[in-house]
Amino acid sequence: MIRFHKEGYKIIVVSLLLSIAGILLSEKFIEIVWMVKTIQVLILGFLIIILQFFRNPKRNTILNEKHIIAPVDGKVVVIEEVEETEYFKDKRLQVSIFMSPINVHVTRYAMSGTVNYSKYHPGKYLVAWHPKASTENERTTIVLENRSFGEILYRQIAGALAKRIVNYAVKGDEIVQGTDAGFIKFGSRVDLFLPLDTKLTVKLGDIVKGGTQVIAEKK
Secondary structure (H helix, E strand, O other): OOOEOHHHHHHHHHHHHHHHHHHHHHHHHOOOHHHHHHHHHHHHHHHHHHHHHOEOOOOOOOOOOOEEEOOOOEEEEEEEEEEEOOOOOEEEEEEEEEOOOOOOOEEEOOOOEEEEEEEEEOOEOOOOOOOOHHHHEOEEEEEEEEOOOEEEEEEEEOOOOOOEEEEOOOOOOEEOOOOEEEEEEOOOEEEEEEOOOOEEOOOOOOEEOOOOOEEEEOO
8 A cells, every 4th residue: 555655645635536527628628639638648648647656665774783774765976075064064075976867765763763953944946966055955954863973964855846844853863774754745854963973874876765775784
């Protein structure tokens, strides 16, 4: 059975009602058969896109405090050493995962631990792969801490289509690896900032699966 994320319930209901109305109205007011069928196919296609976007498949996470798992589904588009200027203010290993419109857009906690920092930043809507998207786009910054890795930081970043970031992390919360951390509606990218001595188990271009796939581990 297909599960849908709670952030999509209202949009799904509205889309379903509009789709039904559109199909019925097209049959009532349009006499050209091929045009009616074309409109109905387009309406159903739109509804399918909405449904697949908000799907929330169950993922079985194997808890391990020495592993960092992928927080989202998508493609690894950045692996580099960078200066993280918001929280750490030192060099970190950045791993960025880009989500296409057909990916699952649930954000999951990459590790268990404590939420030390959670902040929302309004911003631009540059395309998600833009070099400045991590610091200039609308985004949330969350810092988690556990005994093995110390602190890691991740950012949910809006893209050109994303208009709302949902973040469930609250400072002081004790969170569990693989559980629901939020959602990015119609977008787009998550950046992880890890200690420099972290051993990565992915490379550029890899397709990763959120909630289950190990992308880094403690040496």
